[in-house]
Amino acid sequence: MTRPTINDIARVAGVSKGTVSRVLNGHSTVAMRTRAQVEQIITDLNYVPDPAARHLSWRTGHTLGLSTLAGDPLLSPYQVLFRRALEARTAPAGVQLFDLYGRLEALARLPSAVLLMHIREDDTRLAFLEARGVPVVLIGHHSVHRWVAPDDRGGAELATRQLTAAGHRDLLFLGSGESQVARDREAGFLAAAQEVEAQVQTLPGGFTVLDGYRTVRRAWEAGTRFTGLFAASDEQAVGAAAALQDMGLDVPGQVSVVGFDGLPELPLPFVLTTVAQDIARIAQVALRLVQEALAGDPVRGEYVPVQLRRGQTVAPPP
Numbered sequence: 457m458t459r460p461t462i463n464d465i466a467r468v469a470g471v472s473k474g475t476v477s478r479v480l481n482g483h484s485t486v487a488m489r490t491r492a493q494v495e496q497i498i499t500d501l502n503y504v505p506d507p508a509a510r511h512l513s514w515r516t517g518h519t520l521g522l523s524t525l526a527g528d529p530l531l532s533p534y535q536v537l538f539r540r541a542l543e544a545r546t547a548p549a550g551v552q553l554f555d556l557y558g559r560l561e562a563l564a565r566l567p568s569a570v571l572l573m574h575i576r577e578d579d580t581r582l583a584f585l586e587a588r589g590v591p592v593v594l595i596g597h598h599s600v601h602r603w604v605a606p607d608d609r610g611g612a613e614l615a616t617r618q619l620t621a622a623g624h625r626d627l628l629f630l631g632s633g634e635s636q637v638a639r640d641r642e643a644g645f646l647a648a649a650q651e652v653e654a655q656v657q658t659l660p661g662g663f664t665v666l667d668g669y670r671t672v673r674r675a676w677e678a679g680t681r682f683t684g685l686f687a688a689s690d691e692q693a694v695g696a697a698a699a700l701q702d703m704g705l706d707v708p709g710q711v712s713v714v715g716f717d718g719l720p721e722l723p724l725p726f727v728l729t730t731v732a733q734d735i736a737r738i739a740q741v742a743l744r745l746v747q748e749a750l751a752g753d754p755v756r757g758e759y760v761p762v763q764l765r766r767g768q769t770v771a772p773p774p
Contacts, residue, residue, distance in 0.1 A: 541739035591749035612644025624684030668695025727767035
């Protein structure tokens with residue numbers, strides 16, 4: 457069977473060879489939708505550059521661990537999409553990807569490098585891996601270690617301005633605990649709300665649909681009122697919208713809702729307004745940083761841009 461080439465990918469995708477090359481090399485000048493299309497075709501055709509995939513040129517025998525905290529849902533829509541994006545690049549390179557769930561100290565053997573998800577201020581995984589000389593890349597920004605992260609704060613500002621531009625001044629932020637992601641998104645929400653002197657409330661919770669449903673329903677039934685809601689995740693936004701509708705409120709006629717993540721195929725009868733992450737790009741940059749770590753290159757970090765995706769869940773307040 458003939459090895460597929462860049463020309464084959466360009467032909468199937470209907471783009472130029474240069475566009476394919478920019479996708480392979482991680483340039484940010486390619487539109488999100490085009491990049492996702494090209495990356496899917498790369499996966500479908502099982503394309504590996506010759507010789508030995510320059511952007512995947514890992515030494516034989518390398519293993520990569522994906523570390524999440526105990527209690528984090530492994531099968532959340534975001535986690536599934538992120539892992540799938542990683543596998544699309546590690547599998548063709550012969551790199552084994554392992555899920556490291558919970559305490560790393562319990563492992564008999566550590567992988568060649570580790571990607572750390574859901575970083576917190578008191579995260580003990582960093583010191584543990586650093587003491588054992590295991591290269592680490594964080595999904596989330598850091599002042600010392602290699603990292604890649606979506607622009608959580610900037611995306612939260614986009615989401616909140618979508619609400620304030622529609623006229624909302626009574627706003628609620630539906631958070632998710634003490635994670636770095638939640639803090640950054642709350643900071644962006646507060647900054648954008650302050651621009652128009654909006655009244656704000658914040659509620660802690662979790663990232664899941666059920667968390668969003670329970671938190672918003674209990675708050676509303678307890679007398680909390682707002683016309684615009686920004687949730688720290690799409691799953692929370694879906695749960696919040698369902699709770700409001702179950703209580704007889706119209707979304708967006710009475711309460712507007714905006715999410716964050718841009719997850720596809722969520723169970724809503726309408727299109728959610730959300731801030732979309734480029735998950736495939738985050739995975740691509742993370743793996744490049746792992747390669748740089750294994751090669752001993754200088755430490756660096758990178759923010760991946762986000763985009764506001766307008767749906768049907770924002771309208772002027774009643």
